[in-house]
Amino acid sequence: MANTKMPMAKALNESLRKALETDPKVLIMGEDVGKLGGVFRITDGLQKDFGEDRVIDTPLAESGIVGTAIGMALRGYRPVVEIQFDGFVFPAYDQIVTQLAKMHARALGKVKLPVVVRIPYGGGIGAVEHHSESPEALFAHVAGLKCVSPSNASDAYWMMQQAIACDDPVIFFEPKRRYWDKGEVDTEAIPGPLHRAVVAREGTDLTLAAYGPMVKTCLEAAAAAEEEGRSLEVLDLRSMSPVDFDAIQASVEKTRRLVVVHEAPVFLGTGSEIAARITERCFYHLEAPVLRVGGFHAPYPPARLEDEYLPNLDRVLDAVDRALAY
Amino acid sequence: MTVESTAARSKPRRSSGKRTTTSGARKRSQSAARPELVQLLTPEGERVEHPDYSLDLTPDELRGLYRDMVLTRRFDAEATALQRQGELGLWASLLGQEAAQIGSGRALRDDDYVFPTYREHGVAWCRGVDPTNLLGMFRGVNNGGWDPNSNNFHLYTIVIGSQALHATGYAMGVAKDGADSAVIAYFGDGASSQGDVAEAFTFSAVYNAPVVFFCQNNQWAISEPTERQSRVPIYQRAAGFGFPGVRVDGNDVLAVLAVTRAALERARAGEGPTLVEAFTYRMGAHTTSDDPTRYRKDAEREEWEAKDPILRLRTYLEKEGLIDADWLAGLDQESDALALRVREAIRTMPDPDTMAIFENVYADGHALVDEERAQFAEYLASFADEEGR
Numbered sequence: 001m002a003n004t005k006m007p008m009a010k011a012l013n014e015s016l017r018k019a020l021e022t023d024p025k026v027l028i029m030g031e032d033v034g035k036l037g038g039v040f041r042i043t044d045g046l047q048k049d050f051g052e053d054r055v056i057d058t059p060l061a062e063s064g065i066v067g068t069a070i071g072m073a074l075r076g077y078r079p080v081v082e083i084q085f086d087g088f089v090f091p092a093y094d095q096i097v098t099q100l101a102k103m104h105a106r107a108l109g110k111v112k113l114p115v116v117v118r119i120p121y122g123g124g125i126g127a128v129e130h131h132s133e134s135p136e137a138l139f140a141h142v143a144g145l146k147c148v149s150p151s152n153a154s155d156a157y158w159m160m161q162q163a164i165a166c167d168d169p170v171i172f173f174e175p176k177r178r179y180w181d182k183g184e185v186d187t188e189a190i191p192g193p194l195h196r197a198v199v200a201r202e203g204t205d206l207t208l209a210a211y212g213p214m215v216k217t218c219l220e221a222a223a224a225a226e227e228e229g230r231s232l233e234v235l236d237l238r239s240m241s242p243v244d245f246d247a248i249q250a251s252v253e254k255t256r257r258l259v260v261v262h263e264a265p266v267f268l269g270t271g272s273e274i275a276a277r278i279t280e281r282c283f284y285h286l287e288a289p290v291l292r293v294g295g296f297h298a299p300y301p302p303a304r305l306e307d308e309y310l311p312n313l314d315r316v317l318d319a320v321d322r323a324l325a326y
Numbered sequence: 327m328t329v330e331s332t333a334a335r336s337k338p339r340r341s342s343g344k345r346t347t348t349s350g351a352r353k354r355s356q357s358a359a360r361p362e363l364v365q366l367l368t369p370e371g372e373r374v375e376h377p378d379y380s381l382d383l384t385p386d387e388l389r390g391l392y393r394d395m396v397l398t399r400r401f402d403a404e405a406t407a408l409q410r411q412g413e414l415g416l417w418a419s420l421l422g423q424e425a426a427q428i429g430s431g432r433a434l435r436d437d438d439y440v441f442p443t444y445r446e447h448g449v450a451w452c453r454g455v456d457p458t459n460l461l462g463m464f465r466g467v468n469n470g471g472w473d474p475n476s477n478n479f480h481l482y483t484i485v486i487g488s489q490a491l492h493a494t495g496y497a498m499g500v501a502k503d504g505a506d507s508a509v510i511a512y513f514g515d516g517a518s519s520q521g522d523v524a525e526a527f528t529f530s531a532v533y534n535a536p537v538v539f540f541c542q543n544n545q546w547a548i549s550e551p552t553e554r555q556s557r558v559p560i561y562q563r564a565a566g567f568g569f570p571g572v573r574v575d576g577n578d579v580l581a582v583l584a585v586t587r588a589a590l591e592r593a594r595a596g597e598g599p600t601l602v603e604a605f606t607y608r609m610g611a612h613t614t615s616d617d618p619t620r621y622r623k624d625a626e627r628e629e630w631e632a633k634d635p636i637l638r639l640r641t642y643l644e645k646e647g648l649i650d651a652d653w654l655a656g657l658d659q660e661s662d663a664l665a666l667r668v669r670e671a672i673r674t675m676p677d678p679d680t681m682a683i684f685e686n687v688y689a690d691g692h693a694l695v696d697e698e699r700a701q702f703a704e705y706l707a708s709f710a711d712e713e714g715r
Contacts, residue, residue, distance in 0.1 A: 071495020
């Protein structure tokens, strides 16, 4: 099974399976991760094969899940924690921000916290309230945490491997609406660094920077723009903390225009930070202000409105038009 | 003498040495403040029996407990003085809680693991943590400052109750490893209202984790009395989670030792968690920033002074002829030496290097930290250039 086509959900499952196989200290913890295999079946079959001691169904208490995972990590384990949905992470937010993120520094480096917190995030699946949010900026803002989000099956497989191997806490944002998108996964490949952005499509006129679910949207936008004679570069950022500003800078120095796209609200979002830093780094290269496409400063809307709320091909191209008009 | 030379850190002996009490010298407690309170030594220094908890200590062990409490109190008083002198930004005094901390701390084995709040100076003493290490965070030179694994004593936790979950997870790991160590989580009456403590009770119960929850009910959460936290005695909450709870006289070092030891043994035997409520009193302010005269009466403090944990053991030891004036004078000298050592250590404790801001933020590094470190170093260096010009 060196090179296989599989959905992202299966790639994550295979990656977790490999981690459980290769490192006896790896544990999976979360609500319904055992017999059910998780509500998205990411942990399907793992408890059956690795036992209840390593794939642990937890009480329904997110702070408890992350807090006990911290204790497990202090004992030498490498817990991979599942938060069932984005909107349910907040009971654990205190443990993540005040404890998990800071403990390595507080101990002057004497303890490590290799905890992965998996969060299925983002909209587009017609879910009820609290099941479609994109809270990544709230975590990327916190020193001590690393935040990543794969956009395709291969990255899902390899970035999970790397997140589990990382000695720092990693918040792993899984784009739930892309769980069922298939892609080639080469389980014997040599992956690039976890926090490095990759050019998903080369172009010359403008850079679209995105991560997670919006990479596919941006690739579609670039394909549509090509028909109009515009060459858009799509940068898959993959990591929101740290952000690969060098890669964005290199791309912007070539294309001179940048649009950042994410589902999360634009106000103080990842795109805001990228806009600020790229303006500092590329001031004399930019032909237009860095534009952002994302959610509004409003609660995530009910499902019947999410197609309008979420950045789509037209909203991305609208921003492209505005950037190119300068 | 320094804490490093303290011998009593090892597993307490259970059946060796000369016994200091005879059954004839004991009688059932008549003076327990509450019927459910476990007590082995009355406030008057009288040794009493309890049907569920027995304790036989050698004279050395008894004197050791007294010495631990006296030195801890002396260290604590010195730290309060150092705050008043401007050497520390803040101090959280343990005054009045010495028996709760020494009794429980001396019940631990070396391989047990402690998750403290920010007031467990007596427990830290029992674990062999250098007292001067405790002062770093209160002076503002670090946010922790010791290696938790050196003494199996985790960092002080300031967010109330968070560590109860860390202790539970650690205990789950201990059980998974097949070890027979136990874990103890300290917290207070105020923390008993925190969701994290309730979640720790739930997790520890359903996974049968080898953890002891040691609640020092010192009657006050800053200005709020325990009645503001709970309508039932705190130890009774354990029943609802499916494990035993016990209230012990937290100013009785012997009872605390016996009760904690039993709870730890229960954890080691795979019987799961226990909640120990040590009924004690915060004799001082919450911290050096607090003013208890705004919310509690002197009379209450005076009432508790009569139950002082150190005084009652001294009365007992003197009555039994186990200590004399020479021994006490020696301990006084040792206390003064400790205070002097702490005072000198704090006054010479250097401020951290500015660039320590960027140290240990991540174990595996982070590009943004590297970038900001370099920028800030360059900024600082720009002043050096001007000065050099």
